[in-house]
Amino acid sequence: MDVFDSHIVLVIRSRGQHLLRIIQFGKGAEVHTIQSTWTVPFLDNVFSLNFGMNLNNKLERFRCETSNMLGEERVYDILPLEKKVSLLRTTTVSGCDSSSFSTERVMVRVDSDTEVPLTILSLRDVDGPKPVLVQVYGAYGVTLEPSYDNLYLPLLRRGWSICLAHVRGGGELGRAWYKAGTATQKMNSVTDFIACCNYLVQTGLTRKGMLAAMGTSAGGIPVAAACNMTGTDLFGAVILDVPYLDLLRAMDDPNLPLTVHEFDEFGDPRDSLVRRYIAQYDPVLNVGPHPYPHMLLYGDLHDRRVPYWHPLRYAAKVQREKDGICDNVAVVNVSSTTGHSADGGRFSGLEKTAEQVAFLLKYCDGGGKT
Numbered sequence: 001m002d003v004f005d006s007h008i009v010l011v012i013r014s015r016g017q018h019l020l021r022i023i024q025f026g027k028g029a030e031v032h033t034i035q036s037t038w039t040v041p042f043l044d045n046v047f048s049l050n051f052g053m054n055l056n057n058k059l060e061r062f063r064c065e066t067s068n069m070l071g072e073e074r075v076y077d078i079l080p081l082e083k084k085v086s087l088l089r090t091t092t093v094s095g096c097d098s099s100s101f102s103t104e105r106v107m108v109r110v111d112s113d114t115e116v117p118l119t120i121l122s123l124r125d126v127d128g129p130k131p132v133l134v135q136v137y138g139a140y141g142v143t144l145e146p147s148y149d150n151l152y153l154p155l156l157r158r159g160w161s162i163c164l165a166h167v168r169g170g171g172e173l174g175r176a177w178y179k180a181g182t183a184t185q186k187m188n189s190v191t192d193f194i195a196c197c198n199y200l201v202q203t204g205l206t207r208k209g210m211l212a213a214m215g216t217s218a219g220g221i222p223v224a225a226a227c228n229m230t231g232t233d234l235f236g237a238v239i240l241d242v243p244y245l246d247l248l249r250a251m252d253d254p255n256l257p258l259t260v261h262e263f264d265e266f267g268d269p270r271d272s273l274v275r276r277y278i279a280q281y282d283p284v285l286n287v288g289p290h291p292y293p294h295m296l297l298y299g300d301l302h303d304r305r306v307p308y309w310h311p312l313r314y315a316a317k318v319q320r321e322k323d324g325i326c327d328n329v330a331v332v333n334v335s336s337t338t339g340h341s342a343d344g345g346r347f348s349g350l351e352k353t354a355e356q357v358a359f360l361l362k363y364c365d366g367g368g369k370t
Helices: 152-156 175-179 187-202 217-230 247-251 259-266 272-281 309-322 348-363
Strands: 007-014 017-025 034-039 048-051 062-067 073-079 084-091 101-111 114-123 132-136 161-165 211-216 235-241 294-300 330-335
Touching: 007 048, 017 048, 101 187, 114 152, 114 187, 132 187, 132 217, 152 161, 152 348, 161 187, 187 211, 187 217, 187 272, 211 217, 217 235, 235 348, 247 259, 247 272, 294 309, 294 348, 309 330
Parallel strands: 132 161, 132 211, 211 235, 235 294, 294 330
Antiparallel strands: 007 017, 017 034, 048 062, 062 073, 073 084, 101 114, 114 161
16 A cells, blocks of 8 residues: 555455555545545556555655566556556566467356466467466465566467466465465365366366476475375476475474474464364375376475475375386485575576476476376
8 A cells, every 4th residue: 555645555456466446535625535446457467566666645646567477567657636557668578579478367166155366378379288387376375476487488488378376375365365275274275276277177278298287385285285186187297396295294393493383374283183184185195106297396405494305205205106107207306505495596596497497398298298
């Protein structure tokens, strides 16, 4: 929210998407009366929104910025009294023609009471199933914003689509949406994610085996749990980046930095009912003897949030359980320089992106077959 002399600017969400709503006040004796409201139109239909530096609250204009998944950044001046939007500047990624792509947000029905927002970025006028990368987080009330990632363009230019599953546990639809994906409702994050993946197959955007999934940190839970539940029925390849996968083992150790903090998110396993619930979806505990998709996992020796043994234990158990059933790979890359989120050098982030692109193109581009 930003407050000016004659109006208030509110950032709200509808179906998980940012909207900018301006409430105009009256003048003189009517200063406390709402004169009008206005929802600001932007050029993009799916975007991230940030306020600019609006230091003078007496001005009758203010500045804001939007960005999208293709790396386009736009700077606007908004004139509330005139209800006008002035585009000041557009910055694009070199070599990216945004007109060749379309971005939409759809609502995926999970049950009679719940619809999950799903963002889809793809090439225009390309028919038939295509490889798709689905990203998910769904934890701590964090919103999975439709922002640019270096991973996107190399895939998009090769005919892939990029999707963001805004599952329960995230903050896209407010506090209740977040709470509906925590503690003894955490399975909602997993079932929401599976429903979004099934939607992509059922609508013909992709087909089984051409679908890849990616989860980082706590976002590894819905991805790994979905792999445990569906095997290769959905996914051709999976990337798990510093994934939080060994829940009960980690939360039984109060010496770990975040254990007590995690009780608010996943529940306290000292409660027997909570413990049994977590055990139903704990990724490491639920690895089973069935095929698994190709997997690329990352960890770091100095990660104080998610210790490196999370991806190692999960990958080792997957290898053991699928042995003799399928020969899909499960590769773990353990670094000693990056920590939980830092890239550990000027070029290491780009090298990691290149590795991920190569992995996806090798194991998922043609339907998950080598």
